[in-house]
Amino acid sequence: MTTPKNSLAETYNGPMVSLQNIHKTFNPHSVNELTIFENFNLDILKDQFISVIGSNGSGKTTILNLLCGSLPVDSGKILVKGQNITKMKEFQRAKFIGRVFQDPSKGTCPELTILENMAMAEAKDKHFGLTFGVNRKRLDFYKSQLELLKLGLEDKLNIQVGSLSGGQRQALALLIATMTPIDLLVLDEHTAALDPKSADNVMRLTDQFVKEKHLTALMVTHNLKFAIEYGNRLIMMHKGGMVIDAAYEKKDALDVDDLLNQFNQISIEVGN
Amino acid sequence: MDVFISLIISIFEEGFIYGIMAIGVYITYKVLDFPDLTVDGSFPLGMCFTGLLISVGVDPWISCILSFLVGAVAGGITGILHVKFKVTNLLSGILVMTALWSINLVITNGSAVLSFFNKPTIFNSGIGSLFTGVMSDYKVMIMAGVLVILVKIIIDLYLKTKSGLLLRASGSNPQFVTSLGRDSGKMKVLGLAIGNGLTALSGSILGQQSGSANINSGTGMVVMALASVIIGTTLFKKITIMKATTAVILGSILYKACLSIAMLIGLPTNYLKLLMAGIFAVVLISNNMLTGRRKKVHDNSKK
Numbered sequence: 375m376t377t378p379k380n381s382l383a384e385t386y387n388g389p390m391v392s393l394q395n396i397h398k399t400f401n402p403h404s405v406n407e408l409t410i411f412e413n414f415n416l417d418i419l420k421d422q423f424i425s426v427i428g429s430n431g432s433g434k435t436t437i438l439n440l441l442c443g444s445l446p447v448d449s450g451k452i453l454v455k456g457q458n459i460t461k462m463k464e465f466q467r468a469k470f471i472g473r474v475f476q477d478p479s480k481g482t483c484p485e486l487t488i489l490e491n492m493a494m495a496e497a498k499d500k501h502f503g504l505t506f507g508v509n510r511k512r513l514d515f516y517k518s519q520l521e522l523l524k525l526g527l528e529d530k531l532n533i534q535v536g537s538l539s540g541g542q543r544q545a546l547a548l549l550i551a552t553m554t555p556i557d558l559l560v561l562d563e564h565t566a567a568l569d570p571k572s573a574d575n576v577m578r579l580t581d582q583f584v585k586e587k588h589l590t591a592l593m594v595t596h597n598l599k600f601a602i603e604y605g606n607r608l609i610m611m612h613k614g615g616m617v618i619d620a621a622y623e624k625k626d627a628l629d630v631d632d633l634l635n636q637f638n639q640i641s642i643e644v645g646n
Numbered sequence: 647m648d649v650f651i652s653l654i655i656s657i658f659e660e661g662f663i664y665g666i667m668a669i670g671v672y673i674t675y676k677v678l679d680f681p682d683l684t685v686d687g688s689f690p691l692g693m694c695f696t697g698l699l700i701s702v703g704v705d706p707w708i709s710c711i712l713s714f715l716v717g718a719v720a721g722g723i724t725g726i727l728h729v730k731f732k733v734t735n736l737l738s739g740i741l742v743m744t745a746l747w748s749i750n751l752v753i754t755n756g757s758a759v760l761s762f763f764n765k766p767t768i769f770n771s772g773i774g775s776l777f778t779g780v781m782s783d784y785k786v787m788i789m790a791g792v793l794v795i796l797v798k799i800i801i802d803l804y805l806k807t808k809s810g811l812l813l814r815a816s817g818s819n820p821q822f823v824t825s826l827g828r829d830s831g832k833m834k835v836l837g838l839a840i841g842n843g844l845t846a847l848s849g850s851i852l853g854q855q856s857g858s859a860n861i862n863s864g865t866g867m868v869v870m871a872l873a874s875v876i877i878g879t880t881l882f883k884k885i886t887i888m889k890a891t892t893a894v895i896l897g898s899i900l901y902k903a904c905l906s907i908a909m910l911i912g913l914p915t916n917y918l919k920l921l922m923a924g925i926f927a928v929v930l931i932s933n934n935m936l937t938g939r940r941k942k943v944h945d946n947s948k949k
Binding site for chain 2: 463464465466468469472473475479480481482483484485486490493494495497498501502503504505506507508550551
């Protein structure tokens with residue numbers, strides 16, 4: 375793998391990502407005012423693969439939106455590799471934060487072919503100038519990458535991505551998000567819109583990429599089984615706070631029943 | 647010359663000249679998914695600006711290039727209004743179109759028509775003067791044809807570059823462009839600049855063909871360009887090897903042909919715009935009936 379040009383500071387030993395004293399209120403000064411975070415803190419260490427679960431409105435998706443810059447924080451700091459990125463725009467953060475959305479159509483461009491999508495993913499680190507979009511010399515590389523997905527997409531390079539199934543598009547989106555070096559991979563309920571078989575496949579691929587590429591990842595999911603099975607840290611969110619935060623051995627000790635009990639308790643509280 | 651042949655020639659002449667505008671609108675409407683009303687202002691802008699330049703003795707080819715550039719600036723302003731200042735796409739276009747009316751009047755020094763007969767244009771100087779004798783009847787058609795094909799090739803090549811891919815992605819999935827660490831707003835501004843630059847170039851060439859610039863020439867250009875784009879891309883969709891830009895040029899010729907035939911049959915000129923809108927309505931409705939259902943299924947959930 376090449377040296378990550380887009381990544382921030384190279385020699386850094388602190389947490390990969392750090393959310394510090396985050397405050398976030400939706401619709402301030404209105405009847406719909408809703409405070410999600412009051413002084414929220416979270417450190418994500420390098421090579422951690424965190425599963426985040428929680429009831430609706432617990433703030434788990436808001437964390438992702440604040441991290442990626444789709445939503446601004448009211449106050450607080452977001453650090454990636456020790457550098458303050460709080461003021462950066464979403465597209466600027468995308469250079470070192472890869473994101474896969476719940477909606478499979480968001481992570482790829484439907485009008486363009488698989489080949490063109492791959493070429494654009496590779497150009498993320500470079501210039502989008504007036505050179506030809508698709509470099510034929512890289513064809514073998516694109517094929518080898520697509521083979522990792524085991525969906526036969528390497529033989530369909532010239533078909534439009536829009537004609538692929540949701541599962542295929544999501545697998546491709548995952549590949550595209552992780553093709554260039556990133557500091558953090560954000561997975562936003564990325565298996566929720568898929569059928570069970572595709573969801574399993576995309577989840578397996580996610581785990582494979584995270585391990586092979588040594589990625590730090592933050593995954594929000596509604597699937598308790600995935601949350602237990604994958605990753606090395608588990609967080610359960612409730613009302614803007616963490617009710618469970620178990621890493622490594624502590625996480626291994628958790629099982630679905632424990633989680634379900636805890637989950638039911640907080641869900642009953644909010645009336646779901 | 648036979649009336650029929652001269653009619654066909656004039657259809658091709660105008661089809662090609664307006665085809666350049668249609669390619670521009672193809673970029674804004676089809677590639678960027680931006681219904682751009684600036685066109686009604688940037689078309690006469692190109693025409694009037696060329697009129698001014700040629701009357702003061704600027705080389706006609708350079709006038710074409712400068713007209714493209716002022717058109718691009720106009721489109722860029724529409725883009726900036728929309729992207730930076732969050733004005734809706736239709737309103738941004740209307741604002742710039744309205745402002746351009748005054749700008750065009752300033753350029754023509756307050757007159758509705760700026761004539762520059764006897765001045766060198768691309769059609770009667772340089773390469774244009776090489777067409778003599780029997781060839782001079784085909785001069786405008788051939789030159790406009792070469793120009794529109796040139797524009798088509800350049801745009802086709804551009805859309806295959808990395809920047810071009812990013813432009814296409816900005817229209818179809820802006821979130822994807824953001825994920826690639828790029829500002830999709832910038833690409834929108836760029837696309838609108840190219841689209842309106844081509845529209846102004848089209849106006850410039852039409853002005854040079856007629857030897858005068860008319861401040862009213864922009865009325866109905868949005869409809870004409872959109873009709874060309876939609877006729878072209880709908881009719882020739884099945885022919886997958888045909889590039890959309892080619893289809894759009896053919897759409898422009900077909901649209902001009904429909905209008906000319908109606909005039910030939912004896913429709914009074916006063917009804918021209920009514921007919922233009924009518925044809926466009928028929929195209930839109932039939933297009934919706936043919937593809938409406940399919941499109942709904944494929945429509946991605948947008949925010």
